Amino acid sequence: MTSPIVLLGTASSGKALWYLTRSTGLVALVLLTATVVLGVVASVGWTSERWPRFLSQDVHRNLSLFCVGFVAIHVITTVSDGYVPIGFADAFIPFRTAYRPLYVGLGALTFDLLLAVLVTSALRHKIGFASWRFVHWLAYLCWPIALFHSLGSGTDSSLPVVLAMDVACSAAVFAVVVWRLATGRTFTDGQRAA
Secondary structure (H helix, E strand, C coil), rough: CCCCHHHHHHHHHHHHHHHHHHHHHHHHHHHHHHHHHHHHHHHCCCCCCCCCCHHHHHHHHHHHHHHHHHHHHHHHHHHHHHHCCCCCCHHCCCCCCCCCCCHHHHHHHHHHHHHHHHHHHHHHHHHHHHHHHHHHHHHHHHHHHHHHHHHHHHCCCCCCCHHHHHHHHHHHHHHHHHHHHHHHCCCCCCHHHH
């Protein structure tokens, strides 16, 4: 017979994993939003006296790595939780899980795209700027896919605070994309390489 202390410890660790899964997913979405916003700011070369261009690039790069770290913790805790049948392969192979296959599959697709951007960024000097930029544009695709994953797979996506966060993230990305399209300012490949 299992002691009540062991059962309590198992229940609380299961609940802790659930909370960690949800919180790391939400934080990852906020970090991905900030990464996209700073990526757009860096792409148009916006600067000020207090915010030089290299700062946008460095913060963008560090936030993106931080985001990938939170996504990795999100994946590990989701698989470890065991409350729903999501295996390790489901984190990489989209749409194969039995649990909310569309929305969990979107999460796997986002993870794959983020990994592709991460790997090609690490190999940027070996694969060339044009190849890197083509893959890097997938980051724009990651964001809405991650948002739909959050809205459809999260058990707390209907909570007012989560909805407010989703609206704030959506507004930030929408505003910066409109700003980017309105400025029309871009760099040549030579200017970007420099």
